[in-house]
Amino acid sequence: MIGRRLNLWTTLRILALAALVLVWCYPFAWLISASLKGQQEIFSKGLNLIPEELLIENYMRAWGAAGFDNYMLNTALVTIGTVVLVVFHSALSGYVLGRFQFIGRNLVVGVLAATLVVPVGLTIIPIVDFASALGLTSSRLGIILALSGSGQAAAILLYAGYFRGLPNELAESAQLDGAGFFRTFFSVMLPLAGPVTATVSVLTFLTAWNSFLIPLVFTFGSPELRTLPVGMLAFVGSNETDWSGMAAAATISLLPVVVFFFFMQRYFVEGIAGAVKQ
Amino acid sequence: MTAIEIRDVSKSYGAVQVMSNVSMEIAQGEFIVFVGPSGCGKSTLLRMIAGLEEITGGEIAINNRIVNDDPASKRGVAMVFQSYALYPHMTVEENMTFSLKLAGTKKAERMERVNNAASMLQLSSYLKRRPKELSGGQRQRVAIGRAIVRDAGIFLFDEPLSNLDAALRVSTRVEIAKLKHRLADTTMIYVTHDQTEAMTLADRIVVLNKGSVEQIGTPEELYNHPSNKFIAGFIGSPAMNMLPCTFTVQEDGITAQTGDGANCDAVFKQIDSTGNLTSGTLGVRPEDLQVCNADEALISGKVDVVEYLGDISLVHLSIDDGSTVQVKMVGPKRLADGSEVHLKAPAARIYAFDADGKALKNLMNGTDNEH
Numbered sequence: 001m002i003g004r005r006l007n008l009w010t011t012l013r014i015l016a017l018a019a020l021v022l023v024w025c026y027p028f029a030w031l032i033s034a035s036l037k038g039q040q041e042i043f044s045k046g047l048n049l050i051p052e053e054l055l056i057e058n059y060m061r062a063w064g065a066a067g068f069d070n071y072m073l074n075t076a077l078v079t080i081g082t083v084v085l086v087v088f089h090s091a092l093s094g095y096v097l098g099r100f101q102f103i104g105r106n107l108v109v110g111v112l113a114a115t116l117v118v119p120v121g122l123t124i125i126p127i128v129d130f131a132s133a134l135g136l137t138s139s140r141l142g143i144i145l146a147l148s149g150s151g152q153a154a155a156i157l158l159y160a161g162y163f164r165g166l167p168n169e170l171a172e173s174a175q176l177d178g179a180g181f182f183r184t185f186f187s188v189m190l191p192l193a194g195p196v197t198a199t200v201s202v203l204t205f206l207t208a209w210n211s212f213l214i215p216l217v218f219t220f221g222s223p224e225l226r227t228l229p230v231g232m233l234a235f236v237g238s239n240e241t242d243w244s245g246m247a248a249a250a251t252i253s254l255l256p257v258v259v260f261f262f263f264m265q266r267y268f269v270e271g272i273a274g275a276v277k278q
Numbered sequence: 279m280t281a282i283e284i285r286d287v288s289k290s291y292g293a294v295q296v297m298s299n300v301s302m303e304i305a306q307g308e309f310i311v312f313v314g315p316s317g318c319g320k321s322t323l324l325r326m327i328a329g330l331e332e333i334t335g336g337e338i339a340i341n342n343r344i345v346n347d348d349p350a351s352k353r354g355v356a357m358v359f360q361s362y363a364l365y366p367h368m369t370v371e372e373n374m375t376f377s378l379k380l381a382g383t384k385k386a387e388r389m390e391r392v393n394n395a396a397s398m399l400q401l402s403s404y405l406k407r408r409p410k411e412l413s414g415g416q417r418q419r420v421a422i423g424r425a426i427v428r429d430a431g432i433f434l435f436d437e438p439l440s441n442l443d444a445a446l447r448v449s450t451r452v453e454i455a456k457l458k459h460r461l462a463d464t465t466m467i468y469v470t471h472d473q474t475e476a477m478t479l480a481d482r483i484v485v486l487n488k489g490s491v492e493q494i495g496t497p498e499e500l501y502n503h504p505s506n507k508f509i510a511g512f513i514g515s516p517a518m519n520m521l522p523c524t525f526t527v528q529e530d531g532i533t534a535q536t537g538d539g540a541n542c543d544a545v546f547k548q549i550d551s552t553g554n555l556t557s558g559t560l561g562v563r564p565e566d567l568q569v570c571n572a573d574e575a576l577i578s579g580k581v582d583v584v585e586y587l588g589d590i591s592l593v594h595l596s597i598d599d600g601s602t603v604q605v606k607m608v609g610p611k612r613l614a615d616g617s618e619v620h621l622k623a624p625a626a627r628i629y630a631f632d633a634d635g636k637a638l639k640n641l642m643n644g645t646d647n648e649h
Contacts, residue, residue: 169363172330177377177428178351187376191367 028254034247035059042243058248062235068249070224071231074140075209076256078227081144082208083201090152090200091193094159095185099171109160112153120213123150128217138222146214147207155200162196163189198267202260209257228253280342281306281432281465282327287336289322289489296322297489299336306431309458309466313476314486315512320469321436323486327467328434329353340432353432356425360437362417364409370396370420371405374427388427395426398460399453415446422457433461435468439475455479473513477501485509507635510561516592516604518629519567521577523560525630531641534560534630537599540576543625546638558638561629564592564604567621575620576628579603581613595619 033049034042035058041051062068096102097109127146128137136142166189174184190197215227228249235246261268282304289297297319304310312320325331327338329350337344345353364373371392378388396402399419409417418438425433438454439447455478458466470476476483477497485492485500485508493505497513504510510518523534523542531545532555542560562576572578579595582602591611595603605621613619626643 167361167363169359169361170365172350173357173359173363173365174376175330176328176350176355176357178380179376183380188365194367 031247032251034244035251037244039244058244061245062249062252066234068231068252071226071228074225075227077140078143079205079208082147083204085144085148086152086155086204087197087200090155091159091190093156095163095189098160098163112156115153124213137218140225143215143218147211158196162193166192195267195270198264202264202268205260279306283339285337287338288334290334300491302484302494304465306465307463309479309481311468311470311476311480311483312486313470313473313483318486319489320486324434324436324467324469328355328357354430355432355434356428356430357434358421358425358438360440362421364417364420366409369406369408373420374424377428391427395423399423414442415450418450433464433466437469451475473515485512505637507559507631510629514563516564518561518563519603521560524557525555527555542576542628544628545641546630547641549639555632558633559631562623565606566623566627567605570620570622572620574622576623577603577621579619581615581617581619584611584613586610
């Protein structure tokens with residue numbers, strides 16, 4: 001009797017989860033389906049996912065004519081630069097916050113935590129103003145600095161929590177071995193924070209890859225520097241929108257993110273679990 | 279030649295003083311053990327020598343150079359931590375060569391030193407493994423190997439065996455004793471709360487209590503001539519039995535009578551004070567007590583428990599004043615619970631302490647308790 005009840009409960013759970021997976025995955029499936037349909041077919045077929053004919057030229061149009069080959073390069077460069085810079089500065093900040101006592105430490109942590117609730121739109125004007133004064137607008141470096149310079153409080157706090165949990169003896173041992181601050185950080189501490197680095201890398205990768213507002217504002221005068229999300233605007237005309245081209249472009253944009261996450265997911269989960277355990 | 283000199287070193291955290299006026303000299307090649315109860319400051323003192331902890335007052339000199347302001351890496355010391363402190367992401371070889379790389383040592387020399395240390399510690403086949411792939415004992419050997427390759431003149435051990443199980447602790451202790459003979463010129467300071475480690479390894483033992491040095495001496499000196507009641511109770515296992523007593527000062531010495539009215543055969547003398555001496559404590563080690571007749575007994579008590587340990591039996595007696603006395607008896611002893619036992623000790627093996635806990639000189643044992 002109990003076994004039967006358990007089976008029923010398990011079946012219900014499987015059904016509920018299957019429904020959830022369907023709701024979660026359907027938009028992605030629709031996107032891929034739309035990227036292979038004609039402009040009229042997207043609307044006439046409604047929720048039907050099977051295209052009448054596979055229109056690969058949507059991808060050709062997005063990649064070539066709409067300049068997504070260039071946008072892909074821009075996005076990759078901006079994303080890689082942002083991830084490297086964010087990992088470097090948030091790990092270093094987290095290391096200091098997590099392992100060193102200094103006057104005002106709690107204030108710094110408090111301010112960082114407070115910035116978590118500040119919307120990006122609120123800081124866009126001072127960021128652009130500042131970048132403009134430094135001559136960094138209309139440049140990939142400007143976008144990288146703007147993306148990695150703000151909104152990294154979560155990453156810093158994640159690193160701080162992890163570094164706080166590492167035993168003091170490791171740092172002391174390195175100190176006795178003759179390692180200074182940076183050597184201890186780079187050779188001993190940072191390699192141990194691999195799971196957190198993976199988590200921060202994944203989160204930053206996703207944020208930078210999909211970032212729209214900052215790249216949009218920074219590339220107003222330089223269309224050749226646009227990133228994928230900004231380039232998507234090219235499919236929106238004043239009179240009509242190329243939905244199938246846009247769907248193909250969105251699929252192209254998604255692919256590297258999916259591949260990256262596929263390889264990093266194990267470390268990502270470890271990092272999150274580790275941070276919670278700390 | 280003096281390797282380390284500690285002069286009036288003190289340490290405080292804000293208003294809390296944790297060490298006060300600690301002074302000692304440690305000769306080159308000497309194996310010194312800091313021992314004492316938890317919180318006595320033994321690890322703090324070791325860390326101050328290492329340079330991992332700042333000192334609040336006094337001076338520490340290594341090889342006749344005051345190192346108070348020198349960073350840990352410039353003091354010429356290597357340290358073995360209780361938790362091993364191996365770098366988990368590096369192999370055994372990388373762990374051992376890390377300090378040499380930082381010092382700019384050439385690869386050929388690095389490898390030579392690592393191979394020598396590895397063969398000395400039977401680690402040659404584990405050089406490419408990571409610490410997590412090693413047992414506790416192997417990890418501790420890597421930690422020691424890391425100290426050896428540095429070729430430091432001073433090794434500091436901070437409770438290195440505490441994380442090992444009992445069997446491994448004994449075998450690693452023997453390894454450390456062998457290492458001490460192989461590295462005869464290396465000065466070693468070893469912190470432990472385990473007096474067996476202290477007694478078996480040390481050339482000299484420093485007993486610390488509440489941030490101060492209680493006594494410094496060879497294991498034999500501390501065991502046979504404790505300078506005070508704390509040392510007498512701390513060194514020796516099981517601990518020395520303590521009996522409240524009254525003293526009678528006579529012309530030819532001081533005699534003692536236990537609370538039960540038993541007379542002690544030993545005659546004592548105050549070592550360097552002449553204060554009023556009326557009451558104090560008599561001390562007798564469990565291994566010095568022998569069963570005797572009631573009329574010659576120093577202690578009489580009833581059997582509480584008998585612990586059979588194979589070669590000896592440890593008999594716990596409760597005496598009339600409510601305290602407990604322990605006796606080591608050879609072989610198995612079948613004593614009924616509650617049965618009465620009378621005990622005596624050779625006069626030369628009885629210790630006496632004044633009301634402040636300071637040892638008196640026993641005139642019967644040919645030597646004295648002076649340290």
